[in-house]
Amino acid sequence: VINLRSIKPLDRATIIESVRRTHRVISVEEGWPQHGVGAEIAALVQEEAFDELDGPVCRITGAEVPMPYATDLEKAALPSVENIVRVVRRELNK
Template identity: 60%
Template sequence: IVPIGKAKIEREGSDVTIVAFSLMVGLALQAAEQLAADGIEAEVINLRSLRPLDTETIVQSVKKTNRLVSVEEGWPTAGMGAEIAALMMEHAFDHLDAPVVRVCGEDVPMPYAANLEKLALPQPEGIAAAAKSLL
């Protein structure tokens, strides 16, 4: 049984925290593998539920890594990444060495064609690049 309101650390890391939910968790894990090949250890957190949001797990990870990347399929405006960034300003500001980076879907209507969908949604390479930008 998946506990509601409790995130799961899918991969331990010490250099950067990547938070994601749903489909983006798998892509975040792929990005973490790419980062590991470059000697960067990313902690990947699967949020599992958004309401209630397990803010404490995110804060504890940020206290360890001092960096945060939020990944979501949605648009950047008014998304979960914006909420997570605001929460980190309130609960972990003194522990952040860089601003929270949001990796979101492009600000376009969701395309139907698979090739265009791939261009509109976050990809592992973009997530890894965002994480590297914080180091």
């Protein structure tokens, strides 16, 4: 697990080393699927460590909808712990 929240500039070497060690990438972010840090990580890995991957880069993101103000709708639009665990288990059991 690499927490990129406070790493600027993006620690490319750490990401690539992790891919070489684990052969997988799963990114999680609250933002939309396009133009986020997960997309940048996917591009980096594709450019510099594609042959190290055992499968495609998996991105868990917020829903492709305008961010709602209602609490219940906001919870539905953001990645949940349950969804993250489900996707990670699915990806690791391939």
